[in-house]
Amino acid sequence: MAEDYRRIADRIAADIASGRLEPGRRLPPQRVFARRRGIAGSTAGRVYGELVRRGLVVGEVGRGTFVRASPVPSGRALAEPATAAPVNLELNYPSAPGQSELLAAGLAPLLRPDVLAEATRTASAAGTRAAREAAAGLLATEGWRPAPDRLLFAGNARQAIAGALASLVPPGGRLGVESLTYPLVREIAARLGVVPVPLAMDEQGLCPDALAAAHRSAPLAAVYVQPTLHNPTSVTMRAGRLRELADTVRDLGLPVVEDRIWSFLQEDGDPLAAYAPERTYVVDGLSKRVAPGLTVGFLVVPEEQEEPERPEEGAGQDEAAAAGALRSGGWTAGRFALEAAVRWIGDGTVARLVAAKRADAAERQRLVAEHLAGFAVRADPRAYYAWWELPEPWRADTFTAAAAQRGIAVTPGPAFGSGQGAADAVRLGLASAPLPELARALRTLAGVACTRP
16 A cells, blocks of 8 residues: 655654754755655655655745744743744734733623623624624724725635636636736645646736736636735736736736735725725735734735626625635634734724734844845835845755854745745745844845855
8 A cells, every 4th residue: 555645744854853854955856756665756746745745844836845944832942042042024013012911901801701692602604783883993094994894704815716716717717817826825726626727926016917827728716816015916906907907807807915015004095905895805904913812814805896686695607606605615713813803993992903013024124124135135114024136156945044153033935835936035024033133143144145055
């Protein structure tokens, strides 16, 4: 009986964890790996795919598969000196001073027995009327406000993305994505049997002409895009580009999934949904605004241009399909989380956390500007990440390995795709490390970049 590919992946993972396969080591080509292990080429492909899924290796088109930076331990050894502590610039979970105290105060009313009884009931994908009204107000911008009855709720924004894609793209269908995109979108697509199609970008983001050309080549079922503080480049589309993209998707008849998870860091600016409300599914959530473990995902379905037949009472066709995908995937939000979100939004907790995190992001970007001055770093001063185009002869894999040897984890560019020189770039997640550790890590990385591999 053929050996399960997961067991083979487990052994490779153990070699990486033990240091027998060090960061930056190139794995053999899949056909060579298959021959050495006496397994089928398809099994070797599944092993490599599993290692990528676990975040242990990264592949570069034309160069091979490399061991990435080892996962950073969650705690420190008691004997470890503070100056040698590992710094994780892969994770990106912002926190604000006094955050736990603020959240606790908002939760206190839920602990009354009568309120708790209601808060522990089940909730549908449509949530509650109070949750829809609160979320609509939270997501509103100067030129756009979602209708409360167009809102659905997921456990987090990733689940909202999955629900939207499951309702829009059939298995085997093609999904347009930016050439550099949120890595988990490709993972979600793979689990849904969806084919991601990279689309060219420029200094303003996704190129509408590239979208149209890809659709003419072979029809796309939908497009996923991050127009605001794009991760990893932090590019934000200007109004002119948003209008152009809106006209393109309207002409092509394509639905768009707009990811706005980082948009709270920007005080002004409208979403793509303001320009193409009838084509756009908006995804957002509380994970970055509030905390990653206490969150709700929001999915705004497109506005209806005319009244269709209602497949479910009180639901339009788009809403029913998205709600069905969230329900069947087990991705709907818990009632307790919805009740907590309503209170945090209503009592100003979310607004206070947002203000604190905007100031915090600006301070962290100031450190980037100070310590990486002179390097080719692309970063919006409001963002919690920076895209570093490395100086020659550094490449993403060798730099990631060199950083790991100094106790610093960064994300190699190819993790986001093959666009815009990804093989020669890394993303720095600025949100999770304490400020002194971040400053030290940036100084160390600048020193590494000034040497040769």
